[in-house]
Amino acid sequence: MKITRRHTLLLSPILLSxxxxxxxxxxxxxxxxxxxxxxxxxxxxxxxxxxVTAWDRNQVQVSGHLGDGARPLTIDGSNSNLVIKVQPQGSKSGWFNWNNDTAMASSTLDLRVPKGASLDVEVVSAPLGIDGIDGGDIKVSSVSGKVRINARTPSLTVNSVSGNLELAGRAERVSLQTVSGDILAPTVGSDAELQTVSGRIRVNGGPWKRVNLSTVSGDVVLTGALAPSGNVSIDSMSGDVQLQLPDSLSAAIHANSFSGDLRSDFGTPKKLEHGPGTELETSAGGGNGKISVETFSGDLRIRKGE
Incomplete structure (x- = not known):
């Protein structure tokens, strides 16, 4: 077919769009x-x-690409407080405009920030990686994306629904919550609040002043030392729990399992006289700290480490 000038004029708007x-x-x-x-x-x-990657410059830099349907991106605020927010075009605040977000294509944000920066990050279906922060606190809210953080921070808070949480570096105080994602934290400091429904928890650190851990069906492995007069509290419904504690432990230990198998290298568990269940009441070292573990149907192991 011969393409005429008329055809070209008709096709031009389509090609342009x-x-x-x-x-x-x-x-x-x-x-x-x-x-x-x-x-x-x-x-x-x-x-x-x-x-997000930390560097030695006193500057915030953003690269990447912006998805179709998003407003032009800006960096707002002052040198001490900056805001970077991907928003759909024509969006307004309020519950009746949530569907505007679904029409927006994916955006990739690659940020460079000063090493001592503090971060407040909110993502929905966006995986998040943070590397190199040293000194600032970090707060993260995520729905379905994986969260990976390698940082030295005095305070770390992460709330996630289905994404896994993987931590490296060291966080002195942590509050980590997830529904179905796993929590993997090899270097947690003195204070930890850990909650999950069906995800696994693998935590190493201490010496702990306070650990409060709860899970419904996820398995738990907690390894580390207790600070003088420290307190560890663990509550599990059907997930298995394993504590790996040093020989030098000084704490009063209370452990109870309704129908799970309870075994301990500290003291001897006993069957309850009235009703089902196994209980352990013992003291290690000077008994300065306190460890309390309760499971319903999950197995419980309290082991001596090196």
């Missing part, structure tokens, strides 16, 4: 803002990925 749509679907991001060494950076992304 397709090229514009393609450009909008992958709009590059190249933003920067001067920042204080201890700047607080708030980051929000609904879809896509978020990666």
């Amino acid at each position: 397709l090229s514009i749509g393609s450009a909008l679907a992958d709009a590059p991001i190249n933003l920067s803002h001067d920042a204080a060494p201890n700047v607080r950076v708030s980051i929000t992304n609904i879809k896509g990925t978020v990666s």
Whole structure:
């Protein structure tokens, strides 16, 4: 078929709209803002990925690409408090406008921030990675994305629904909550609040001043030492629990399981005289601290470590 000038005129608007749509679907991001060494950076992304890497500059830099249907991205605020938020075009606050977010394509945010920065991050279906923060506190809210954090921080708070939480570095105080995701934290400091429904918990650290851990069906492995007069409290419904404690432990130990198997290298568990269940009441060392573990149907092991 011979293409006439008339055909060209008819096709031009269509080709133009397709090229514009393609450009909008992958709009590059190249933003920067001067920042204080201890700047607080708030980051929000609904879809896509978020990666935050610390560097030695007093500047926040954002690269990546912005998904189709998103407003132009800006860095708002002052040098001490910056906000970076991916928002759908024409969005308004309120529950009746939540569907605007579903029409927005995925956005990728790659950030560089000062090492001493504090972070407030909100993601929905966006995996999150944080590397190199040293000194600032970190708060994360996530729905379905995996959260991976490698940082030295005095305070770490993560609330997640179905994504796994993987931590490296060291967090002195942590509050980690997930519904079905696993919590893997090899270096937790003195204070820990850990909650999950069906995810596994693997935590190592201490010496602990306070650990409060609860799970419904997820298995738990907790390894580490207790600080003088420290307190560890664990509550499990059907998940198995294993505590790995040093020979030098000094604590009063109370453990109880309704129908699970209870075994301990500290003291001897006994069957309850009235009703089902097994209980352990013993003291290790000077008995300065306190360890309390209760399970319903999950097995419980309290072991001596090296």
